[in-house]
Amino acid sequence: MSKRIDAIDLNVYYGKFRAVADVDITIEPKSVTAFIGPSGCGKTTFLRTLNRMHEVLPGAHVEGKLLLDGDDIYAPGVDPVAVRSNVGMVFQRPNPFPTMTIRENVLAGLKLNGQRISKGDADAVVEKSLRGANLWQEVKDRLEKPGSGLSGGQQQRLCIARTIAVEPEVILMDEPCSALDPISTLAVEDLISELKEQYTVVIVTHNMQQAARVSDKTAFFNIAGTGKPGKLIEYAETSQIFNNPQEKSTEDYVSGRFG
Incomplete structure (x- = not known):
């Protein structure tokens, strides 16, 4: 189900302001x-493109x-x-629909797309999606309870189940663990490692x-200063980015000298 992504000389604008400049990147399937990168460097903006x-x-x-x-x-x-x-x-923050049950949350994307099943x-979709999000065993006996009643980590995995339910080929995650405790973070990280199989x-x-x-590969984004566009500085195998980066700014960032 997964797909390859190629950005070719991609520039992202908000009105006349160029937020991200000249990105060339290939992201392999599975x-x-x-x-x-530091805040404001365009990584979330690029993700959303x-x-x-x-x-x-x-x-x-x-x-x-x-x-x-x-x-x-x-x-066109x-x-x-x-x-x-x-x-x-x-x-970034778990966003289950508060008035919907766990079951309804999983199916929400299908209904928004106008699919009738x-x-x-x-x-079957609910069970498959919750199993895919490593949540089935925890919620199978309370599918008619509100999704908002789950813990933060469970809510985030419910949102991942909702995403899986529409059978996408690519899953984007914008700081999915930033609002979670360490145990919940570990659960989501384990899930991410499993998701790449599909x-x-x-x-x-x-x-x-x-x-x-x-991650298998890491892309480091940076910005030259306020009002300047974010740029992709270096993209390589994760082990290289953290152990042997080719750009000094990458080394400075991953070693904690700035950011």
Whole structure:
């Protein structure tokens, strides 16, 4: 189900302001790629271009190409809603729908997409998605309880189950563990390692140790100063980024000299 991502000379704008400049990157299928860098360097903005989420802000647009298995998701006539079905997003803070049960939360994406399925098929989707998010055993006896009643870590895994339910090919995660305790963080990190067996996973994180633990490749973004665009400085195997970076600014960042 996973897909390769190619950004070719990609520039991201908010109105006339260029927020991210000249990104060229290839993200392989069935892998975990981490985006790291100081605050304001454009890593989350770039992440949101991968499923056209940045376009929800007026005036936001891109120049260049963004390919999923060779198909440009910004080509004329491409439906952004269809793109977001193929490229799911898990946000920084767990955001289950508070008035919905656990079961309804898992199925929410399907209903938003207008899909109608039988109760039997819905039951199968709920179980498969919750198993995929390593949550089934914890919630199988309370599927009709509110999703908001779960712990923070469980809520985040419920959101991942909701993402999985629509059968995407890419899963984007914007600092998915920043609001979680260490035990919940470990559970989500273990899940990320399992998800790459089926999906292309891209994660933004400020946690260097987390990037080192979960990712196959790491992309370091940086910014020259206020008002300047963020840029991709270095992209390589995670072990190289942390042990033998080629750029001094990468070394300074991963060693804690700034950021």
